[in-house]
Amino acid sequence: MEDFNLGSALLTGWKLNISLGSYLIKCALITIAIRIFQCLIKAFQSGLGEHGKEIQTWPYFKRFILAFYGFKHKCLADHWLGALIGFSEISFYPVLIVTDNLGAIGAWLIIKTAGGFKLWENNQRAFNRFLVLNLINLGIAYFVTAKWISAI
Secondary structure, three states: OOOOOHHHHHHHOEEEOOOHHHHHHHHHHHHHHHHHHHHHHHHHHHHOOOOOHHHHOOOHHHHHHHHHHOOOOOOOOOOOHHHHHHHHHHHHHHHHHHOOOHHHHHHHHHHHHHHOHHHHOOOHHHHHHHHHHHHHHHHHHHHOHHHHEEEO
């Protein structure tokens, strides 16, 4: 039986094809683009009443700006924590994909989904937004950022 150590495989089984700085900047820009997309959807859904009647009456652009800013209004505030998690996923998923550690991605997605179950139990729109954003992160990791990493 082959002795396998996930930690050493992740440290030695891959290399960046671009500089680390370029990689991290590109991952950050992708994360901001995804956040803009997420906030566009969130602003639209808050207009449908997802975050209460007060917010529902605000202009779309105001809802978008408050959602993007992420600190001001309690119903739209996420303090950019989701974006930080997304940045980590976009940065690390390609390494896991290239080193054939897809089980680690699956385990992480199970943990994330289980952790938000109570919140999403009564908010199907938020759950669907969560699913779409995870699919986007996985797709970008597979089709875009994985091109900047190769197995060795």
